[in-house]
Amino acid sequence: MQDAQQNIFAEGQVLLINKPLEWTSFDVVRKIRNTIKIKKVGHAGTLDPLATGMLILCTGKFTKRINEYMAQEKEYTGTFTLGATTPTYDLESEPTDLKDYSSVTPEQLQAIALQFTGELMQVPPMHSAIKKDGKRVYELARKGQTIELEPRKITIKEFEFTKIELPVVHFRVVCSTGTYIRSLANDVGKAAGCGAYLSSLCRTRIGAFTLDKAMTMEQAFEWIKKEVGSTK
Numbered sequence: 160m161q162d163a164q165q166n167i168f169a170e171g172q173v174l175l176i177n178k179p180l181e182w183t184s185f186d187v188v189r190k191i192r193n194t195i196k197i198k199k200v201g202h203a204g205t206l207d208p209l210a211t212g213m214l215i216l217c218t219g220k221f222t223k224r225i226n227e228y229m230a231q232e233k234e235y236t237g238t239f240t241l242g243a244t245t246p247t248y249d250l251e252s253e254p255t256d257l258k259d260y261s262s263v264t265p266e267q268l269q270a271i272a273l274q275f276t277g278e279l280m281q282v283p284p285m286h287s288a289i290k291k292d293g294k295r296v297y298e299l300a301r302k303g304q305t306i307e308l309e310p311r312k313i314t315i316k317e318f319e320f321t322k323i324e325l326p327v328v329h330f331r332v333v334c335s336t337g338t339y340i341r342s343l344a345n346d347v348g349k350a351a352g353c354g355a356y357l358s359s360l361c362r363t364r365i366g367a368f369t370l371d372k373a374m375t376m377e378q379a380f381e382w383i384k385k386e387v388g389s390t391k
Contacts, residue, residue: 167386168195171221174382175373178206178214187214190376194383203228204336204365209250210237212362213370231366232316234333239344240358241326241351248284248341249357260326260353268328271350272318275343280310284341313338327358 176187184205192200195218203215203225212235215228241263243254285308314335322329332340341357348355363370374382 168197169199169219171217171219172386173221173224174216174218174379175368176214176216176379177370177373177375178211179376180211181208183208184214187376188216191216191218191379191383194380201225204233206362207249207251207341207360210360210362212360213365213368213373214362215365215368228365228368230336232333232335232364233338233362234331234364235340235360235362236321236329236331237340237360238327238329238358239347239355241328241348241355242353243356244345244348244354245356246285248339248345249360254356256354258353260351263325263351263353265320265323267351268320268323271347272320272330274350275346276315276318278312278314281313281339281342281346282310283308283339284345311337315343318343 174191176191178184178187184202188200188202192198197219199222200216200218201222203217206212206214217223217225217228240254242260243257245252245254315332315338316335317331317333320328320330332338332343334340340360344355344357361370
């Protein structure tokens with residue numbers, strides 16, 4: 160069974176996984192790697208622990224496709240919470256700088272969505288895995304250091320607020336690779352004049368791969384058993 164397992168996954172498989180809440184992307188890779196018993200497993204684009212949704216895993220020879228998948232367009236849904244900010248731009252840290260959000264209108268939010276649609280220059284969050292002088296900037300940020308990050312060109316193809324339940328606003332975004340939805344939340348909060356942070360996030364699509372085709376971790380383990388069994 161182990162030889163069959165190693166053979167089909169070494170030859171290459173693409174697994175679409177619905178990442179569970181509070182798991183890191185590497186948690187998913189590690190669990191799958193331990194199950195299929197080969198080391199060559201990678202993912203095509205990190206999701207933060209507090210995000211859920213589409214994670215593409217490649218095994219064996221298909222790990223060569225990772226950069227191709229990472230470069231594809233992404234779609235996200237989720238919520239921003241108005242009236243506060245956090246150091247990490249999401250709920251990895253505590254909300255601070257509370258402000259009144261009651262004057263924010265649907266019309267204002269619609270105008271803000273248009274303002275952040277198209278080609279933009281976006282500053283990544285300080286608490287991110289980007290490297291500065293050879294070190295991850297989140298490691299420097301955790302030590303209390305302030306890091307100046309250069310803005311990066313991104314494209315937001317579609318951005319809409321789908322439901323408004325102040326202080327929570329629901330959104331959908333279609334964007335290029337390299338877009339930080341946490342930074343978008345922070346920028347929306349600045350534009351609204353009351354602050355905002357990312358309070359939930361789900362990646363619903365990468366390129367042509369949609370979340371409704373993804374497996375839970377339990378389904379993935381069952382699928383692996385079935386695939387290995389069919390090769391015996």
